[in-house]
Structures are given as C-alpha cells and as structure tokens.
Amino acid sequence: MNFSYELIEKYKEVKGYTQDKQVISDFTEFNSGNMSQIKKGNRHLTANQCIAMANAVGMDQKEALLKLAIEKSKSKEEGKIWSDIVKKISAACVALTLVAGLANAPTEDAFA
Structure with a gap:
C-alpha cells in the first residue's frame, strides 16, 4: 500500500467514514477517478490534500510531505x-x- 492511500485510510478512520465517496466530498479537487488511481498506485495526493489529511489525523505536516515526496520519487x-x-x-x-x-x-x- 502506498503512503497516499494509507493516509486516506487513516483519514477515513478518524472521520468515521466507511466509503471513499465521503472523503471525495471533503476535497473539491478530488474525484472518484483520482481515488481509483491512488489506490492502484498510479497517482498521489497533492501537497495540499496531504497537509489537510495530515492535520485531520494528527500527523506532523512535515513528516507527511516528506513521505509524499518519497512516494512521488x-x-x-x-x-x-x-x-x-x-x-x-x-x-x-x-x-x-x-x-x-x-x-x-x-x-x-x-x-x-
């Protein structure tokens, strides 16, 4: 599992969400196609999405961005x-x- 997808799953857990569409509704530039591509490892969260989700799950923003950079390498x-x-x-x-x-x-x- 890639970092972007792991962060999405943590976000869902913290928010009490059970479906991806609930996450999608929280982010204007997010859609079901993006979500599908992230799950497959073909796409990554944007820096802004990563920061927002990191804040929501209580993760350090800097750590999250570094992990995202590793993933995007x-x-x-x-x-x-x-x-x-x-x-x-x-x-x-x-x-x-x-x-x-x-x-x-x-x-x-x-x-x-």
Whole structure:
C-alpha cells in the first residue's frame, strides 16, 4: 500500500467514514477517478490534500510531505535520498530529546 492511500485510510478512520465517496466530498479537487488511481498506485495526493489529511489525523505536516515526496520519487536513487533525509531528521530529533532530557536530569547535588 502506498503512503497516499494509507493516509486516506487513516483519514477515513478518524472521520468515521466507511466509503471513499465521503472523503471525495471533503476535497473539491478530488474525484472518484483520482481515488481509483491512488489506490492502484498510479497517482498521489497533492501537497495540499496531504497537509489537510495530515492535520485531520494528527500527523506532523512535515513528516507527511516528506513521505509524499518519497512516494512521488521518479527513481530509486531519489527515493533513497528522501528516505535518508527523513532518517537524519529523525535521528537529530532523538538526539535533541536526549540532550534536553540530560540537561533537565537531577544532579548529585540535588540529593545531598
């Protein structure tokens, strides 16, 4: 399953929708042909659709757009580069979280 279709399915779940036509009615530039092509992997969400759905499901917009870029990659090399960017950003976030956690950790003096 491709990212666009996965995001649509999450959107349907969050909205309590059971049919694709309910999703289609939420987006003016969306139609049943587009939906069919997305399901087949021949088409992708637009950036605006991706952002709107990411917001609705509580997903970070930047992460969603990066995943969409990976999906839209024209070559394996391009997809790998986008994947590497996502990994580096994730690693930087983890490192930052650890540093922030260590900065707030109690010292031995606090227990004296």
